[in-house]
Amino acid sequence: MSGGTDWPKRRKKGPPSPPSTGSGQAKLPLAGEVIDLLAALELFPSRSNGVFHGNAMSSLLTCTDCPRLADFLVQVKSGNPGYHCKPVVPFGDDRARLLIVGLAPGMHGANRTGRPFTGDYAGILLYDTLHRFGFGSAPVSLAADDGLILTDCRITNAVKCLPPENKPEPAEIRTCNTYLADELRASPQVKVILALGLVAHKAVLMALGLKQSARTFGHGARHELPDGRVLIDSYHCSRYNTNTGRLTEASFHDVFRLVRVELDA
Ligand code: SF4
Numbered sequence: 001m002s003g004g005t006d007w008p009k010r011r012k013k014g015p016p017s018p019p020s021t022g023s024g025q026a027k028l029p030l031a032g033e034v035i036d037l038l039a040a041l042e043l044f045p046s047r048s049n050g051v052f053h054g055n056a057m058s059s060l061l062t063c064t065d066c067p068r069l070a071d072f073l074v075q076v077k078s079g080n081p082g083y084h085c086k087p088v089v090p091f092g093d094d095r096a097r098l099l100i101v102g103l104a105p106g107m108h109g110a111n112r113t114g115r116p117f118t119g120d121y122a123g124i125l126l127y128d129t130l131h132r133f134g135f136g137s138a139p140v141s142l143a144a145d146d147g148l149i150l151t152d153c154r155i156t157n158a159v160k161c162l163p164p165e166n167k168p169e170p171a172e173i174r175t176c177n178t179y180l181a182d183e184l185r186a187s188p189q190v191k192v193i194l195a196l197g198l199v200a201h202k203a204v205l206m207a208l209g210l211k212q213s214a215r216t217f218g219h220g221a222r223h224e225l226p227d228g229r230v231l232i233d234s235y236h237c238s239r240y241n242t243n244t245g246r247l248t249e250a251s252f253h254d255v256f257r258l259v260r261v262e263l264d265a
Contacts, residue, residue: 060087060160060179066172069161076111076162084114087161090183091115092154097191097263098135100126101180101200103236104159104168111162115144116155121239125252126155126196129237133256152263156183158203173203181207191229192262194255197236204231219247220255222262230262 064070077085088105102122105111109120117123118141127148130136135153142148159168159176168176184190184207195201201217208225215223215231223231234247234255241247 057089057179060089063087063160063179065175066161068169069159069163069172072164073111073161076107080112083112085111085162086114088114088116088157089160090154090156091118092150093152094154095189096150096152096154096187097189098153098194098259099184099187099190099192100153100155100194100196101204102155102157102196103199104157104166105162106166107162110157113144115141116157117141117237118143121242122237125237125242125249129249129252129256132253133260154187156180158200168199173199174206177203177206180204184208192259193229193231194259195231195233197234197238200236201231201233219251220258222258232258232262 073085077083088110102116105116106120106122109122110116110118113119117126123141127136127141128139130150130153131139135150137149137151138146140148158180159173160179161172161176163169163172180203184193184204193204195204195217198217201215202212205212205215208227210225217233219233219235221233223233225231232255234252235241237247237252242249
């Protein structure tokens with residue numbers, strides 16, 4: 001696996017200064033125009049709104065470092081030729097300040113469509129909530145080519161390949177953690193990390209080289225990290241958690257209110 005990129009920081013939040021229209025004064029380019037120009041000159045990451053383009057991601061697509069998972073993907077593919085059945089790369093805004101970390105692709109969701117949380121139940125509440133809180137251009141994510149745009153938000157998983165019974169083994173979580181660590185290193189502008197579930201919570205701490213014991217997972221818990229970022233926990237938006245009432249739409253929205261407060265601070 002290759003190392004991460006040292007990307008320049010995202011432009012400051014808030015509207016760009018209006019261009020001068022005064023007589024005799026040259027019009028200043030907007031910040032976004034400058035970034036687009038730099039991107040065209042390959043001096044700045046492109047304004048991608050799709051898969052994440054960190055260096056490590058090129059090796060991610062062909063990664064078979066976890067033999068059990070690689071074998072399982074071959075097996076699932078043979079029965080479902082139309083399924084993605086490869087590692088699922090992160091989706092969203094390359095320069096997002098919010099990084100959402102889930103567990104792993106679901107069999108008939110991300111593993112089918114190739115986009116995190118897309119195609120099965122877990123994504124319904126997530127994408128609807130992202131839309132409500134201004135991160136998504138639409139309330140649903142239907143397919144990898146549906147044109148959905150995430151703004152200031154990117155979604156990734158602790159484990160990028162479909163695990164049997166949705167249960168990655170500890171060694172697989174550790175192996176795939178290299179990609180999450182790369183992604184975090186390559187995204188210094190990420191200000192808030194939202195961990196969906198205990199596995200994601202632990203994976204984030206592992207990726208940042210932090211002790212687990214000092215930061216206990218809890219729905220709505222807020223953890224200040226040494227690098228200035230904030231980790232917020234939520235129960236995973238799985239069908240199991242919503243069916244059992246462990247997670248409700250209201251309590252999920254409450255977590256996103258916390259996220260908004262952090263981003264707007
Ligand atoms: S889970 Fe991660 S490390 Fe393991 S094979 Fe998939 S992409 Fe590679």
